Amino acid sequence: MTTKTEIPSIWPFTEQVCWSPVQLKDDVMMPQRVRLQLEAAAQHPTSIIGCRVRREPPKSTERYTRWINQLTPDQLLTQVFTSHGPTVIMPTWFCSRAWFFHVGPFDEGGQGVPEDLLFFYDHLRKGGGVVRVDQSLLLYRYLPDAATHSVLETTIWTHRVRFLEERVLPRWAAFTIWNAGRQGRRLYRSLTAEARRKVVAFCDVDENKIRKGFYCHEDSQERPKPRVPVLHFRAARPPFVICVKLVQGTGCSRPPWGPRSPCPSRAGPCGWVTAFTHSRVHPSSTGPGHFRPGNKDLTGGAFEDNLRSLHLREGQDFLHFS
Incomplete structure:
Protein backbone atom coordinates (compact mmCIF):
# COMPACT_ATOMS: atom_id res chain seq x y z
CA MET A 1 0.00 0.00 0.00
CA THR A 2 1.34 3.42 -0.93
CA THR A 3 1.82 5.79 2.00
CA LYS A 4 0.88 9.43 2.46
CA THR A 5 4.50 10.51 2.54
CA GLU A 6 5.21 9.00 -0.87
CA ILE A 7 2.35 10.65 -2.81
CA PRO A 8 0.74 13.29 -0.58
CA SER A 9 -0.80 15.20 -3.49
CA ILE A 10 -3.19 12.35 -4.35
CA TRP A 11 -3.66 10.67 -0.96
CA PRO A 12 -7.35 11.68 -0.61
CA PHE A 13 -7.94 9.98 -3.95
CA THR A 14 -6.43 6.70 -2.73
CA GLU A 15 -7.23 6.63 0.98
CA GLN A 16 -10.06 4.09 0.89
CA VAL A 17 -8.72 1.81 -1.84
CA CYS A 18 -5.87 -0.57 -2.44
CA TRP A 19 -3.94 -1.51 -5.54
CA SER A 20 -3.77 -5.14 -6.60
CA PRO A 21 -0.83 -6.09 -8.81
CA VAL A 22 -1.02 -9.08 -11.12
CA GLN A 23 2.42 -10.63 -11.36
CA LEU A 24 3.44 -11.05 -15.00
CA LYS A 25 5.46 -14.13 -15.80
CA ASP A 26 7.55 -12.60 -18.57
CA ASP A 27 7.34 -8.79 -18.45
CA VAL A 28 9.13 -6.70 -15.82
CA MET A 29 7.70 -3.44 -14.49
CA MET A 30 9.91 -0.65 -13.17
CA PRO A 31 9.74 0.28 -9.45
CA GLN A 32 8.14 3.68 -10.11
CA ARG A 33 5.39 2.36 -12.38
CA VAL A 34 2.60 2.15 -9.80
CA ARG A 35 3.30 5.58 -8.34
CA LEU A 36 3.43 7.34 -11.71
CA GLN A 37 0.36 5.63 -13.14
CA LEU A 38 -1.58 6.24 -9.94
CA GLU A 39 -0.75 9.94 -10.17
CA ALA A 40 -2.01 9.96 -13.77
CA SER A 47 -9.11 6.73 -18.48
CA ILE A 48 -7.00 3.66 -19.09
CA ILE A 49 -3.46 4.66 -18.16
CA GLY A 50 -0.58 3.12 -20.10
CA CYS A 51 3.13 3.82 -20.35
CA ARG A 52 6.10 3.55 -22.65
CA VAL A 53 7.97 0.25 -22.87
CA ARG A 54 11.43 -1.15 -23.51
CA ARG A 55 11.57 -4.18 -25.77
CA GLU A 56 13.50 -7.35 -25.02
CA PRO A 57 15.30 -8.27 -27.25
CA PRO A 58 15.92 -4.58 -28.01
CA LYS A 59 15.64 -4.89 -31.82
CA SER A 60 12.46 -6.97 -31.91
CA THR A 61 9.29 -5.45 -33.41
CA GLU A 62 10.98 -2.07 -33.91
CA ARG A 63 8.21 -0.36 -35.85
CA TYR A 64 5.52 -1.59 -33.50
CA THR A 65 7.57 -0.47 -30.47
CA ARG A 66 7.96 3.00 -31.97
CA TRP A 67 4.19 3.09 -32.45
CA ILE A 68 3.63 2.18 -28.78
CA ASN A 69 6.02 4.84 -27.51
CA GLN A 70 5.59 7.74 -29.92
CA LEU A 71 1.85 8.18 -30.46
CA THR A 72 0.76 11.70 -29.61
CA PRO A 73 -2.06 12.25 -27.08
CA ASP A 74 -4.49 12.81 -29.96
CA GLN A 75 -3.31 9.67 -31.77
CA LEU A 76 -4.09 7.57 -28.71
CA LEU A 77 -7.72 8.08 -29.79
CA THR A 78 -7.44 8.43 -33.57
CA GLN A 79 -5.42 5.24 -34.12
CA VAL A 80 -7.70 2.85 -32.23
CA PHE A 81 -8.84 1.25 -35.51
CA THR A 82 -5.47 -0.20 -36.57
CA SER A 83 -4.43 -3.83 -36.45
CA HIS A 84 -2.11 -3.01 -33.54
CA GLY A 85 -5.09 -3.07 -31.21
CA PRO A 86 -5.37 -0.81 -28.14
CA THR A 87 -3.20 2.29 -28.40
CA VAL A 88 -1.81 1.65 -24.94
CA ILE A 89 -0.81 -1.99 -24.83
CA MET A 90 -2.57 -4.20 -22.36
CA PRO A 91 0.45 -5.17 -20.21
CA THR A 92 0.71 -1.49 -19.27
CA TRP A 93 -2.95 -0.90 -18.37
CA PHE A 94 -3.88 0.77 -15.08
CA CYS A 95 -7.35 1.97 -14.10
CA SER A 96 -9.59 2.19 -11.07
CA ARG A 97 -11.60 -0.86 -10.17
CA ALA A 98 -14.76 1.26 -10.16
CA TRP A 99 -14.16 2.27 -13.77
CA PHE A 100 -13.34 -1.30 -14.75
CA PHE A 101 -16.71 -2.52 -13.50
CA HIS A 102 -18.49 0.47 -15.04
CA VAL A 103 -17.17 -0.61 -18.43
CA GLY A 104 -17.95 -4.23 -17.65
CA PRO A 105 -15.86 -7.33 -17.08
CA PHE A 106 -14.01 -9.07 -19.86
CA ASP A 107 -15.99 -11.21 -22.25
CA GLU A 108 -14.88 -14.62 -21.01
CA GLY A 109 -16.49 -16.41 -23.94
CA GLY A 110 -13.50 -18.68 -24.30
CA GLN A 111 -10.93 -19.34 -26.98
CA GLY A 112 -11.30 -17.13 -30.01
CA VAL A 113 -12.77 -14.12 -28.18
CA PRO A 114 -10.55 -10.98 -28.30
CA GLU A 115 -11.67 -9.95 -24.81
CA ASP A 116 -9.02 -7.25 -24.44
CA LEU A 117 -9.95 -5.48 -27.67
CA LEU A 118 -13.66 -5.73 -26.89
CA PHE A 119 -13.09 -4.26 -23.43
CA PHE A 120 -11.06 -1.40 -24.93
CA TYR A 121 -13.80 -0.62 -27.45
CA ASP A 122 -16.48 -0.70 -24.74
CA HIS A 123 -14.30 1.62 -22.65
CA LEU A 124 -14.26 4.13 -25.52
CA ARG A 125 -18.00 3.75 -26.13
CA LYS A 126 -18.65 4.76 -22.52
CA GLY A 127 -16.59 7.92 -22.87
CA GLY A 128 -13.34 6.60 -21.44
CA GLY A 129 -10.05 8.29 -22.22
CA VAL A 130 -6.61 6.94 -23.07
CA VAL A 131 -3.53 8.38 -21.35
CA ARG A 132 0.12 7.32 -21.54
CA VAL A 133 2.77 8.05 -18.92
CA ASP A 134 5.71 9.09 -21.07
CA GLN A 135 8.31 7.10 -19.21
CA SER A 136 9.51 3.58 -19.91
CA LEU A 137 7.93 1.65 -17.04
CA LEU A 138 7.76 -1.87 -18.48
CA LEU A 139 10.28 -4.29 -19.96
CA TYR A 140 8.13 -5.90 -22.64
CA ARG A 141 9.57 -9.25 -23.69
CA TYR A 142 9.10 -10.66 -27.17
CA LEU A 143 8.28 -14.38 -26.83
CA PRO A 144 6.96 -15.83 -30.10
CA ASP A 145 6.05 -19.15 -28.49
CA ALA A 146 4.49 -17.81 -25.30
CA ALA A 147 0.84 -17.82 -26.35
CA THR A 148 -1.56 -20.41 -24.95
CA HIS A 149 -4.45 -19.70 -27.29
CA SER A 150 -5.13 -17.64 -30.38
CA VAL A 151 -7.68 -15.34 -31.94
CA LEU A 152 -8.03 -15.46 -35.69
CA GLU A 153 -7.12 -12.34 -37.61
CA THR A 154 -10.49 -12.53 -39.37
CA THR A 155 -12.24 -12.16 -36.01
CA ILE A 156 -10.15 -9.11 -35.13
CA TRP A 157 -10.80 -7.66 -38.60
CA THR A 158 -14.57 -7.98 -38.24
CA HIS A 159 -14.59 -6.17 -34.88
CA ARG A 160 -12.38 -3.40 -36.26
CA VAL A 161 -14.58 -2.84 -39.30
CA ARG A 162 -17.74 -2.70 -37.20
CA PHE A 163 -16.11 -0.24 -34.79
CA LEU A 164 -15.02 1.97 -37.71
CA GLU A 165 -18.57 1.93 -39.09
CA GLU A 166 -19.97 2.77 -35.68
CA ARG A 167 -17.58 5.53 -34.62
CA VAL A 168 -16.45 7.28 -37.80
CA LEU A 169 -18.43 6.61 -40.95
CA PRO A 170 -21.77 8.05 -39.75
CA ARG A 171 -20.25 11.53 -39.72
CA TRP A 172 -18.74 11.22 -43.20
CA ALA A 173 -20.98 11.70 -46.24
CA ALA A 174 -18.29 10.21 -48.50
CA TYR A 188 -14.54 -2.22 -49.13
CA ARG A 189 -16.05 -5.70 -49.37
CA SER A 190 -16.29 -5.94 -45.55
CA LEU A 191 -18.36 -2.78 -45.21
CA THR A 192 -22.12 -2.81 -45.01
CA ALA A 193 -23.96 -1.88 -48.21
CA GLU A 194 -24.78 1.52 -46.72
CA ALA A 195 -21.13 2.22 -45.90
CA ARG A 196 -19.93 0.97 -49.31
CA ARG A 197 -22.13 3.54 -51.01
CA LYS A 198 -20.10 6.25 -49.28
CA VAL A 199 -16.84 5.06 -50.91
CA VAL A 200 -16.32 7.48 -53.80
CA ALA A 201 -12.88 6.24 -54.84
CA PHE A 202 -9.78 4.22 -54.11
CA CYS A 203 -6.44 5.96 -54.36
CA ASP A 204 -2.98 4.53 -54.95
CA VAL A 205 0.47 5.13 -56.44
CA ASP A 206 0.47 1.94 -58.54
CA GLU A 207 0.30 3.03 -62.18
CA ASN A 208 -1.26 -0.25 -63.32
CA LYS A 209 -4.17 0.08 -60.91
CA ILE A 210 -4.63 3.75 -61.79
CA ARG A 211 -4.48 2.99 -65.53
CA LYS A 212 -7.24 0.39 -65.20
CA GLY A 213 -9.34 3.16 -63.72
CA PHE A 214 -11.79 1.32 -61.48
CA TYR A 215 -12.43 -1.58 -59.12
CA CYS A 216 -15.48 -3.75 -59.81
CA HIS A 217 -17.13 -5.43 -56.84
CA GLU A 218 -17.78 -8.76 -58.54
CA ASP A 219 -19.41 -10.37 -55.49
CA SER A 220 -22.08 -7.71 -55.22
CA GLN A 221 -25.71 -8.70 -55.75
CA GLU A 222 -26.41 -5.26 -57.19
CA ARG A 223 -27.00 -4.80 -60.92
CA PRO A 224 -25.06 -3.28 -62.45
CA LYS A 225 -22.16 -4.30 -60.23
CA PRO A 226 -20.60 -1.33 -58.42
CA ARG A 227 -17.51 0.17 -60.02
CA VAL A 228 -15.36 2.40 -57.84
CA PRO A 229 -12.83 4.77 -59.49
CA VAL A 230 -9.11 4.29 -58.78
CA LEU A 231 -7.21 7.59 -58.65
CA HIS A 232 -3.71 8.79 -57.97
CA PHE A 233 -3.56 9.85 -54.34
CA ARG A 234 -3.00 13.49 -55.32
CA ALA A 235 -6.20 13.49 -57.37
CA ALA A 236 -8.31 11.95 -54.61
CA ARG A 237 -10.35 13.87 -52.08
CA PRO A 238 -10.32 13.40 -48.31
CA PRO A 239 -11.36 12.07 -45.92
CA PHE A 240 -9.27 8.91 -46.33
CA VAL A 241 -9.36 5.56 -44.60
CA ILE A 242 -5.77 4.37 -44.97
CA CYS A 243 -5.23 0.64 -45.55
CA VAL A 244 -1.58 0.66 -46.64
CA LYS A 245 0.45 -2.40 -45.63
CA LEU A 246 3.75 -1.11 -44.28
CA VAL A 247 5.84 -4.25 -43.70
CA GLN A 248 6.28 -7.72 -45.15
CA GLY A 249 6.83 -10.72 -42.92
CA THR A 250 5.32 -13.65 -41.08
CA GLY A 251 4.50 -11.84 -37.87
CA CYS A 252 1.08 -11.54 -36.31
CA SER A 253 -1.51 -8.90 -37.02
CA ARG A 254 -1.38 -7.81 -33.40
CA PRO A 255 1.27 -8.34 -30.77
CA PRO A 256 1.41 -11.52 -28.72
CA TRP A 257 1.10 -10.58 -25.06
CA GLY A 258 2.40 -12.31 -21.97
CA PRO A 259 0.93 -15.49 -20.52
CA ARG A 260 -2.61 -15.22 -19.30
CA SER A 261 -2.99 -13.87 -15.78
CA PRO A 262 -6.04 -13.82 -13.51
CA CYS A 263 -8.82 -11.52 -14.66
CA PRO A 264 -9.12 -8.52 -12.31
CA SER A 265 -12.74 -9.37 -11.65
CA ARG A 266 -11.34 -12.30 -9.67
CA ALA A 267 -8.36 -10.49 -8.16
CA GLY A 268 -9.90 -9.59 -4.80
CA PRO A 269 -11.56 -6.52 -3.26
CA CYS A 270 -9.05 -3.92 -4.45
CA GLY A 271 -9.49 -0.48 -5.86
CA TRP A 272 -7.03 -0.62 -8.75
CA VAL A 273 -6.64 -2.81 -11.78
CA THR A 274 -3.35 -3.14 -13.61
CA ALA A 275 -1.66 -5.43 -16.09
CA PHE A 276 -4.52 -7.87 -16.57
CA THR A 277 -2.97 -9.71 -19.50
CA HIS A 278 -4.16 -12.35 -21.92
CA SER A 279 -1.76 -13.86 -24.43
CA ARG A 280 -2.60 -13.99 -28.07
CA VAL A 281 -1.14 -14.87 -31.44
CA HIS A 282 -2.82 -14.87 -34.82
CA PRO A 283 -1.40 -17.67 -36.96
CA SER A 284 -3.64 -16.88 -39.94
CA SER A 285 -2.77 -13.22 -39.97
CA THR A 286 -2.25 -11.25 -43.14
CA GLY A 287 -2.29 -7.89 -41.41
CA PRO A 288 0.61 -5.48 -40.89
CA GLY A 289 0.30 -4.84 -37.19
CA HIS A 290 2.93 -7.02 -35.51
CA PHE A 291 6.45 -7.33 -36.89
CA ARG A 292 9.07 -9.93 -36.13
CA PRO A 293 12.78 -9.04 -36.26
CA GLY A 294 13.99 -8.68 -39.84
CA ASN A 295 10.63 -7.93 -41.44
CA LYS A 296 10.93 -5.70 -44.49
CA ASP A 297 9.55 -2.16 -44.54
CA LEU A 298 7.54 -2.14 -47.77
CA THR A 299 7.42 1.60 -48.43
CA GLY A 300 10.82 2.79 -47.20
CA GLY A 315 -8.79 12.23 -37.20
CA GLN A 316 -10.54 14.74 -39.43
CA ASP A 317 -9.09 14.26 -42.93
CA PHE A 318 -7.79 10.71 -42.54
CA LEU A 319 -7.69 7.69 -40.26
CA HIS A 320 -5.35 4.71 -40.20
CA PHE A 321 -6.93 1.29 -40.55
CA SER A 322 -3.80 -0.67 -41.56
Missing part, protein backbone atom coordinates in the same frame (compact mmCIF):
# COMPACT_ATOMS: atom_id res chain seq x y z
CA ALA A 41 -5.16 8.08 -12.77
CA ALA A 42 -5.92 10.71 -10.14
CA GLN A 43 -6.02 13.31 -12.90
CA HIS A 44 -7.89 11.06 -15.37
CA PRO A 45 -10.20 8.78 -13.33
CA THR A 46 -12.15 7.52 -16.36
CA PHE A 175 -14.73 8.95 -48.20
CA THR A 176 -11.80 7.48 -50.13
CA ILE A 177 -10.00 4.23 -49.35
CA TRP A 178 -6.25 4.75 -49.63
CA ASN A 179 -4.98 1.53 -51.26
CA ALA A 180 -6.54 -0.12 -54.28
CA GLY A 181 -4.69 -3.34 -53.45
CA ARG A 182 -5.74 -6.35 -51.44
CA GLN A 183 -6.23 -4.68 -48.06
CA GLY A 184 -8.19 -1.74 -49.45
CA ARG A 185 -10.47 -3.97 -51.51
CA ARG A 186 -10.97 -6.24 -48.52
CA LEU A 187 -12.10 -3.30 -46.42
CA GLY A 301 9.07 5.80 -45.73
CA ALA A 302 7.57 6.81 -49.10
CA PHE A 303 3.99 6.39 -47.92
CA GLU A 304 4.58 8.60 -44.89
CA ASP A 305 6.17 11.23 -47.15
CA ASN A 306 3.20 11.14 -49.54
CA LEU A 307 0.70 11.49 -46.71
CA ARG A 308 2.65 14.32 -45.11
CA SER A 309 2.78 16.19 -48.43
CA LEU A 310 -1.02 16.59 -48.43
CA HIS A 311 -1.01 18.53 -45.13
CA LEU A 312 -4.01 16.67 -43.76
CA ARG A 313 -5.29 16.52 -40.19
CA GLU A 314 -5.41 13.07 -38.65
Whole structure:
Protein backbone atom coordinates (compact mmCIF):
# COMPACT_ATOMS: atom_id res chain seq x y z
CA MET A 1 0.00 0.00 0.00
CA THR A 2 1.34 3.42 -0.93
CA THR A 3 1.82 5.79 2.00
CA LYS A 4 0.88 9.43 2.46
CA THR A 5 4.50 10.51 2.54
CA GLU A 6 5.21 9.00 -0.87
CA ILE A 7 2.35 10.65 -2.81
CA PRO A 8 0.74 13.29 -0.58
CA SER A 9 -0.80 15.20 -3.49
CA ILE A 10 -3.19 12.35 -4.35
CA TRP A 11 -3.66 10.67 -0.96
CA PRO A 12 -7.35 11.68 -0.61
CA PHE A 13 -7.94 9.98 -3.95
CA THR A 14 -6.43 6.70 -2.73
CA GLU A 15 -7.23 6.63 0.98
CA GLN A 16 -10.06 4.09 0.89
CA VAL A 17 -8.72 1.81 -1.84
CA CYS A 18 -5.87 -0.57 -2.44
CA TRP A 19 -3.94 -1.51 -5.54
CA SER A 20 -3.77 -5.14 -6.60
CA PRO A 21 -0.83 -6.09 -8.81
CA VAL A 22 -1.02 -9.08 -11.12
CA GLN A 23 2.42 -10.63 -11.36
CA LEU A 24 3.44 -11.05 -15.00
CA LYS A 25 5.46 -14.13 -15.80
CA ASP A 26 7.55 -12.60 -18.57
CA ASP A 27 7.34 -8.79 -18.45
CA VAL A 28 9.13 -6.70 -15.82
CA MET A 29 7.70 -3.44 -14.49
CA MET A 30 9.91 -0.65 -13.17
CA PRO A 31 9.74 0.28 -9.45
CA GLN A 32 8.14 3.68 -10.11
CA ARG A 33 5.39 2.36 -12.38
CA VAL A 34 2.60 2.15 -9.80
CA ARG A 35 3.30 5.58 -8.34
CA LEU A 36 3.43 7.34 -11.71
CA GLN A 37 0.36 5.63 -13.14
CA LEU A 38 -1.58 6.24 -9.94
CA GLU A 39 -0.75 9.94 -10.17
CA ALA A 40 -2.01 9.96 -13.77
CA ALA A 41 -5.16 8.08 -12.77
CA ALA A 42 -5.92 10.71 -10.14
CA GLN A 43 -6.02 13.31 -12.90
CA HIS A 44 -7.89 11.06 -15.37
CA PRO A 45 -10.20 8.78 -13.33
CA THR A 46 -12.15 7.52 -16.36
CA SER A 47 -9.11 6.73 -18.48
CA ILE A 48 -7.00 3.66 -19.09
CA ILE A 49 -3.46 4.66 -18.16
CA GLY A 50 -0.58 3.12 -20.10
CA CYS A 51 3.13 3.82 -20.35
CA ARG A 52 6.10 3.55 -22.65
CA VAL A 53 7.97 0.25 -22.87
CA ARG A 54 11.43 -1.15 -23.51
CA ARG A 55 11.57 -4.18 -25.77
CA GLU A 56 13.50 -7.35 -25.02
CA PRO A 57 15.30 -8.27 -27.25
CA PRO A 58 15.92 -4.58 -28.01
CA LYS A 59 15.64 -4.89 -31.82
CA SER A 60 12.46 -6.97 -31.91
CA THR A 61 9.29 -5.45 -33.41
CA GLU A 62 10.98 -2.07 -33.91
CA ARG A 63 8.21 -0.36 -35.85
CA TYR A 64 5.52 -1.59 -33.50
CA THR A 65 7.57 -0.47 -30.47
CA ARG A 66 7.96 3.00 -31.97
CA TRP A 67 4.19 3.09 -32.45
CA ILE A 68 3.63 2.18 -28.78
CA ASN A 69 6.02 4.84 -27.51
CA GLN A 70 5.59 7.74 -29.92
CA LEU A 71 1.85 8.18 -30.46
CA THR A 72 0.76 11.70 -29.61
CA PRO A 73 -2.06 12.25 -27.08
CA ASP A 74 -4.49 12.81 -29.96
CA GLN A 75 -3.31 9.67 -31.77
CA LEU A 76 -4.09 7.57 -28.71
CA LEU A 77 -7.72 8.08 -29.79
CA THR A 78 -7.44 8.43 -33.57
CA GLN A 79 -5.42 5.24 -34.12
CA VAL A 80 -7.70 2.85 -32.23
CA PHE A 81 -8.84 1.25 -35.51
CA THR A 82 -5.47 -0.20 -36.57
CA SER A 83 -4.43 -3.83 -36.45
CA HIS A 84 -2.11 -3.01 -33.54
CA GLY A 85 -5.09 -3.07 -31.21
CA PRO A 86 -5.37 -0.81 -28.14
CA THR A 87 -3.20 2.29 -28.40
CA VAL A 88 -1.81 1.65 -24.94
CA ILE A 89 -0.81 -1.99 -24.83
CA MET A 90 -2.57 -4.20 -22.36
CA PRO A 91 0.45 -5.17 -20.21
CA THR A 92 0.71 -1.49 -19.27
CA TRP A 93 -2.95 -0.90 -18.37
CA PHE A 94 -3.88 0.77 -15.08
CA CYS A 95 -7.35 1.97 -14.10
CA SER A 96 -9.59 2.19 -11.07
CA ARG A 97 -11.60 -0.86 -10.17
CA ALA A 98 -14.76 1.26 -10.16
CA TRP A 99 -14.16 2.27 -13.77
CA PHE A 100 -13.34 -1.30 -14.75
CA PHE A 101 -16.71 -2.52 -13.50
CA HIS A 102 -18.49 0.47 -15.04
CA VAL A 103 -17.17 -0.61 -18.43
CA GLY A 104 -17.95 -4.23 -17.65
CA PRO A 105 -15.86 -7.33 -17.08
CA PHE A 106 -14.01 -9.07 -19.86
CA ASP A 107 -15.99 -11.21 -22.25
CA GLU A 108 -14.88 -14.62 -21.01
CA GLY A 109 -16.49 -16.41 -23.94
CA GLY A 110 -13.50 -18.68 -24.30
CA GLN A 111 -10.93 -19.34 -26.98
CA GLY A 112 -11.30 -17.13 -30.01
CA VAL A 113 -12.77 -14.12 -28.18
CA PRO A 114 -10.55 -10.98 -28.30
CA GLU A 115 -11.67 -9.95 -24.81
CA ASP A 116 -9.02 -7.25 -24.44
CA LEU A 117 -9.95 -5.48 -27.67
CA LEU A 118 -13.66 -5.73 -26.89
CA PHE A 119 -13.09 -4.26 -23.43
CA PHE A 120 -11.06 -1.40 -24.93
CA TYR A 121 -13.80 -0.62 -27.45
CA ASP A 122 -16.48 -0.70 -24.74
CA HIS A 123 -14.30 1.62 -22.65
CA LEU A 124 -14.26 4.13 -25.52
CA ARG A 125 -18.00 3.75 -26.13
CA LYS A 126 -18.65 4.76 -22.52
CA GLY A 127 -16.59 7.92 -22.87
CA GLY A 128 -13.34 6.60 -21.44
CA GLY A 129 -10.05 8.29 -22.22
CA VAL A 130 -6.61 6.94 -23.07
CA VAL A 131 -3.53 8.38 -21.35
CA ARG A 132 0.12 7.32 -21.54
CA VAL A 133 2.77 8.05 -18.92
CA ASP A 134 5.71 9.09 -21.07
CA GLN A 135 8.31 7.10 -19.21
CA SER A 136 9.51 3.58 -19.91
CA LEU A 137 7.93 1.65 -17.04
CA LEU A 138 7.76 -1.87 -18.48
CA LEU A 139 10.28 -4.29 -19.96
CA TYR A 140 8.13 -5.90 -22.64
CA ARG A 141 9.57 -9.25 -23.69
CA TYR A 142 9.10 -10.66 -27.17
CA LEU A 143 8.28 -14.38 -26.83
CA PRO A 144 6.96 -15.83 -30.10
CA ASP A 145 6.05 -19.15 -28.49
CA ALA A 146 4.49 -17.81 -25.30
CA ALA A 147 0.84 -17.82 -26.35
CA THR A 148 -1.56 -20.41 -24.95
CA HIS A 149 -4.45 -19.70 -27.29
CA SER A 150 -5.13 -17.64 -30.38
CA VAL A 151 -7.68 -15.34 -31.94
CA LEU A 152 -8.03 -15.46 -35.69
CA GLU A 153 -7.12 -12.34 -37.61
CA THR A 154 -10.49 -12.53 -39.37
CA THR A 155 -12.24 -12.16 -36.01
CA ILE A 156 -10.15 -9.11 -35.13
CA TRP A 157 -10.80 -7.66 -38.60
CA THR A 158 -14.57 -7.98 -38.24
CA HIS A 159 -14.59 -6.17 -34.88
CA ARG A 160 -12.38 -3.40 -36.26
CA VAL A 161 -14.58 -2.84 -39.30
CA ARG A 162 -17.74 -2.70 -37.20
CA PHE A 163 -16.11 -0.24 -34.79
CA LEU A 164 -15.02 1.97 -37.71
CA GLU A 165 -18.57 1.93 -39.09
CA GLU A 166 -19.97 2.77 -35.68
CA ARG A 167 -17.58 5.53 -34.62
CA VAL A 168 -16.45 7.28 -37.80
CA LEU A 169 -18.43 6.61 -40.95
CA PRO A 170 -21.77 8.05 -39.75
CA ARG A 171 -20.25 11.53 -39.72
CA TRP A 172 -18.74 11.22 -43.20
CA ALA A 173 -20.98 11.70 -46.24
CA ALA A 174 -18.29 10.21 -48.50
CA PHE A 175 -14.73 8.95 -48.20
CA THR A 176 -11.80 7.48 -50.13
CA ILE A 177 -10.00 4.23 -49.35
CA TRP A 178 -6.25 4.75 -49.63
CA ASN A 179 -4.98 1.53 -51.26
CA ALA A 180 -6.54 -0.12 -54.28
CA GLY A 181 -4.69 -3.34 -53.45
CA ARG A 182 -5.74 -6.35 -51.44
CA GLN A 183 -6.23 -4.68 -48.06
CA GLY A 184 -8.19 -1.74 -49.45
CA ARG A 185 -10.47 -3.97 -51.51
CA ARG A 186 -10.97 -6.24 -48.52
CA LEU A 187 -12.10 -3.30 -46.42
CA TYR A 188 -14.54 -2.22 -49.13
CA ARG A 189 -16.05 -5.70 -49.37
CA SER A 190 -16.29 -5.94 -45.55
CA LEU A 191 -18.36 -2.78 -45.21
CA THR A 192 -22.12 -2.81 -45.01
CA ALA A 193 -23.96 -1.88 -48.21
CA GLU A 194 -24.78 1.52 -46.72
CA ALA A 195 -21.13 2.22 -45.90
CA ARG A 196 -19.93 0.97 -49.31
CA ARG A 197 -22.13 3.54 -51.01
CA LYS A 198 -20.10 6.25 -49.28
CA VAL A 199 -16.84 5.06 -50.91
CA VAL A 200 -16.32 7.48 -53.80
CA ALA A 201 -12.88 6.24 -54.84
CA PHE A 202 -9.78 4.22 -54.11
CA CYS A 203 -6.44 5.96 -54.36
CA ASP A 204 -2.98 4.53 -54.95
CA VAL A 205 0.47 5.13 -56.44
CA ASP A 206 0.47 1.94 -58.54
CA GLU A 207 0.30 3.03 -62.18
CA ASN A 208 -1.26 -0.25 -63.32
CA LYS A 209 -4.17 0.08 -60.91
CA ILE A 210 -4.63 3.75 -61.79
CA ARG A 211 -4.48 2.99 -65.53
CA LYS A 212 -7.24 0.39 -65.20
CA GLY A 213 -9.34 3.16 -63.72
CA PHE A 214 -11.79 1.32 -61.48
CA TYR A 215 -12.43 -1.58 -59.12
CA CYS A 216 -15.48 -3.75 -59.81
CA HIS A 217 -17.13 -5.43 -56.84
CA GLU A 218 -17.78 -8.76 -58.54
CA ASP A 219 -19.41 -10.37 -55.49
CA SER A 220 -22.08 -7.71 -55.22
CA GLN A 221 -25.71 -8.70 -55.75
CA GLU A 222 -26.41 -5.26 -57.19
CA ARG A 223 -27.00 -4.80 -60.92
CA PRO A 224 -25.06 -3.28 -62.45
CA LYS A 225 -22.16 -4.30 -60.23
CA PRO A 226 -20.60 -1.33 -58.42
CA ARG A 227 -17.51 0.17 -60.02
CA VAL A 228 -15.36 2.40 -57.84
CA PRO A 229 -12.83 4.77 -59.49
CA VAL A 230 -9.11 4.29 -58.78
CA LEU A 231 -7.21 7.59 -58.65
CA HIS A 232 -3.71 8.79 -57.97
CA PHE A 233 -3.56 9.85 -54.34
CA ARG A 234 -3.00 13.49 -55.32
CA ALA A 235 -6.20 13.49 -57.37
CA ALA A 236 -8.31 11.95 -54.61
CA ARG A 237 -10.35 13.87 -52.08
CA PRO A 238 -10.32 13.40 -48.31
CA PRO A 239 -11.36 12.07 -45.92
CA PHE A 240 -9.27 8.91 -46.33
CA VAL A 241 -9.36 5.56 -44.60
CA ILE A 242 -5.77 4.37 -44.97
CA CYS A 243 -5.23 0.64 -45.55
CA VAL A 244 -1.58 0.66 -46.64
CA LYS A 245 0.45 -2.40 -45.63
CA LEU A 246 3.75 -1.11 -44.28
CA VAL A 247 5.84 -4.25 -43.70
CA GLN A 248 6.28 -7.72 -45.15
CA GLY A 249 6.83 -10.72 -42.92
CA THR A 250 5.32 -13.65 -41.08
CA GLY A 251 4.50 -11.84 -37.87
CA CYS A 252 1.08 -11.54 -36.31
CA SER A 253 -1.51 -8.90 -37.02
CA ARG A 254 -1.38 -7.81 -33.40
CA PRO A 255 1.27 -8.34 -30.77
CA PRO A 256 1.41 -11.52 -28.72
CA TRP A 257 1.10 -10.58 -25.06
CA GLY A 258 2.40 -12.31 -21.97
CA PRO A 259 0.93 -15.49 -20.52
CA ARG A 260 -2.61 -15.22 -19.30
CA SER A 261 -2.99 -13.87 -15.78
CA PRO A 262 -6.04 -13.82 -13.51
CA CYS A 263 -8.82 -11.52 -14.66
CA PRO A 264 -9.12 -8.52 -12.31
CA SER A 265 -12.74 -9.37 -11.65
CA ARG A 266 -11.34 -12.30 -9.67
CA ALA A 267 -8.36 -10.49 -8.16
CA GLY A 268 -9.90 -9.59 -4.80
CA PRO A 269 -11.56 -6.52 -3.26
CA CYS A 270 -9.05 -3.92 -4.45
CA GLY A 271 -9.49 -0.48 -5.86
CA TRP A 272 -7.03 -0.62 -8.75
CA VAL A 273 -6.64 -2.81 -11.78
CA THR A 274 -3.35 -3.14 -13.61
CA ALA A 275 -1.66 -5.43 -16.09
CA PHE A 276 -4.52 -7.87 -16.57
CA THR A 277 -2.97 -9.71 -19.50
CA HIS A 278 -4.16 -12.35 -21.92
CA SER A 279 -1.76 -13.86 -24.43
CA ARG A 280 -2.60 -13.99 -28.07
CA VAL A 281 -1.14 -14.87 -31.44
CA HIS A 282 -2.82 -14.87 -34.82
CA PRO A 283 -1.40 -17.67 -36.96
CA SER A 284 -3.64 -16.88 -39.94
CA SER A 285 -2.77 -13.22 -39.97
CA THR A 286 -2.25 -11.25 -43.14
CA GLY A 287 -2.29 -7.89 -41.41
CA PRO A 288 0.61 -5.48 -40.89
CA GLY A 289 0.30 -4.84 -37.19
CA HIS A 290 2.93 -7.02 -35.51
CA PHE A 291 6.45 -7.33 -36.89
CA ARG A 292 9.07 -9.93 -36.13
CA PRO A 293 12.78 -9.04 -36.26
CA GLY A 294 13.99 -8.68 -39.84
CA ASN A 295 10.63 -7.93 -41.44
CA LYS A 296 10.93 -5.70 -44.49
CA ASP A 297 9.55 -2.16 -44.54
CA LEU A 298 7.54 -2.14 -47.77
CA THR A 299 7.42 1.60 -48.43
CA GLY A 300 10.82 2.79 -47.20
CA GLY A 301 9.07 5.80 -45.73
CA ALA A 302 7.57 6.81 -49.10
CA PHE A 303 3.99 6.39 -47.92
CA GLU A 304 4.58 8.60 -44.89
CA ASP A 305 6.17 11.23 -47.15
CA ASN A 306 3.20 11.14 -49.54
CA LEU A 307 0.70 11.49 -46.71
CA ARG A 308 2.65 14.32 -45.11
CA SER A 309 2.78 16.19 -48.43
CA LEU A 310 -1.02 16.59 -48.43
CA HIS A 311 -1.01 18.53 -45.13
CA LEU A 312 -4.01 16.67 -43.76
CA ARG A 313 -5.29 16.52 -40.19
CA GLU A 314 -5.41 13.07 -38.65
CA GLY A 315 -8.79 12.23 -37.20
CA GLN A 316 -10.54 14.74 -39.43
CA ASP A 317 -9.09 14.26 -42.93
CA PHE A 318 -7.79 10.71 -42.54
CA LEU A 319 -7.69 7.69 -40.26
CA HIS A 320 -5.35 4.71 -40.20
CA PHE A 321 -6.93 1.29 -40.55
CA SER A 322 -3.80 -0.67 -41.56
